[in-house]
Amino acid sequence: MKFTIARNTFIKKLNAVQRAISSKTTIPILTGLKIEAENDRLILTGSNTDISIETTIATSDEDAHLDIESTGSIVLMARFFSDIVKKLPDNTMLLEVSDGFQTTITSGASEFKINGLDANNFPRLPEVDSQTTITLNADVFSEMINETVIAVSTQESRPILTGIHFTIEGNKLSAVATDSHRLSQRVINLPETVKMPEDIIIPGKSLLELARMLDDEIETITLQISENQALFTFDETLFYSRLLEGLYPDTSRLIPKESSTEMEFEAPELLASIERASLLSHAGRNNVVKLTINAESKKVIISGDSPEVGNVEEEVVTKDVNGEDLEISFNPDYLKDALRSFGHTSIKMAFTSPLRPFTLVPTEDQENFIQLITPVRTF
């Protein structure tokens, strides 16, 4: 194998594939990056137990200045190889594999010789031979991931809750995540009606890596599903994630249909108040803040209290308050995450009782995006 390539393009592709490569894995070859040179393209592959990423650089890509002199394949230690490529002196680099997997990298006056591994020992990527392809708007899907992933569980005690649960009905794709203390649900419209064989659960961590790869240049991505893998395709890149096995809990019954107290406000206003109140709740032993709603005077007070350190109290700027008076306590970090997921928008918050979950929805789009938080009993 022997090729020259523009370093800039190569580094960009290396960075993408490295998202799938862990330096901590117990399987040595998986700390490696597989490079294959075919007649008209270079294929880079990285893999761990959760995700695999394969990306292609074609000789027809003008920015890449890719010139393949001879084909072949090699596995190189990913982190180390990438450090070398990033520090090379010249705009282009030459990579050549000789006997015994020794690899020479030349750029300007600099010449590295490093030991590689036999690419035949690199695990093969899963096969996804689905007939159904779901087309997704990259921006919207990336937003959907970021909005729901906050509620994914980080505890391995119930592995199924570490994933986001996707279902399709007609042309509506729904994503739900819950760690059993809070829940986030988002529904988006698909460009076309598709039939998904069944619902799927994709690990939250995989989806976060995917979302980070979806930069502004990528407009659409496609999703195919096999028995235990999801395959996302975009921009000459294949992104595989394993699926979580098991039955996702029925979350639809958790969302209350009615409410007895409602308030409306701008998300950043309440977020700032909650951040101040949580300074004190974090200093204390139990991380709880209290919201006191007086419906008649339309006055809402948020307070945090820590016997050792002190307390804070402030009136929240609201746009409207309706219903019954209420005093409710909750973990401020859950509300912070939820409010951040909405960005700069007007929010409607609805309560039924001090011990029942409360919900937040954008005032302008109450059907498709909901955040739910379970309160804390303090008496």
Add this chain to the structure above:
Amino acid sequence: MKFTIARNTFIKKLNAVQRAISSKTTIPILTGLKIEAENDRLILTGSNTDISIETTIATSDEDAHLDIESTGSIVLMARFFSDIVKKLPDNTMLLEVSDGFQTTITSGASEFKINGLDANNFPRLPEVDSQTTITLNADVFSEMINETVIAVSTQESRPILTGIHFTIEGNKLSAVATDSHRLSQRVINLPETVKMPEDIIIPGKSLLELARMLDDEIETITLQISENQALFTFDETLFYSRLLEGLYPDTSRLIPKESSTEMEFEAPELLASIERASLLSHAGRNNVVKLTINAESKKVIISGDSPEVGNVEEEVVTKDVNGEDLEISFNPDYLKDALRSFGHTSIKMAFTSPLRPFTLVPTEDQENFIQLITPVRTF
């Protein structure tokens, strides 16, 4: 005590004083910030076992909008108090201390009540009643610190080497640091001839904190020395550092007066080569790179080698090479630190033998700045 103040100005001063406050100290009151309100000014003080910082905000400072309603003093948990002040909603804030050291902080609709401590229990700052005041250009002194502190020892086995050694002769101030593997020495001209009672050793860590405080707005600082304290004064701020006790080794005899091989180059050129070579030396067991100088052909090769991983070799771009052929091995990290301290400038490197220290000086100012590195025996 009761005062109102502009939050921006207050935050800037809090940040300065916090450099002296550690949250890890075993003396609880030292995790606190002391605030004193006098008739015409506010004094903030922070202290740890190495440094103390006291800064003043005057009622005459227009940006501060400081209005002192009643005088007094209090100690507040520094980190926590500063988090609160940073998150307050309004441009101004009111601070009021009531009975039992309870402190109320009000800003906009937000009201914090936090527990303070009796300021009488806060340790008193050292007294520095020196007759001699040394005036320093802030930029030049800050540069001097950053250039020499790289060679300060991080090991507590020889505490004296964790400091920078300052001496004055006439109007020349000299700073030296060495960890016994390398040495950095810088001499600067003082605006006027001063007599310093004796040489002093200031902890490197203290000086780094000081250098970070010297922003572009500060033009000159003054230094006073007492028996065991150095006091730097600038911009309404007093910065105290303890001095290290003991005899600093005689470093003048370490610097070779003659050389048998010299090379000249641009610092960034060699730095880039060394960074590449150190990728391999870091991967191997002994962190060493080799410089091979062929004087006749004026060719300089830098190489790094790690049997398990591979090797790298490249020709260094030099401006001139003179003297005898040489092969010398050293820790590339020492050379990286030294080259970075010079910035973008032309450097003269001088060698006597493969086992004797070599030196680097700026081509344009060979007298006042020298970096020395001890090589490693590899045979």
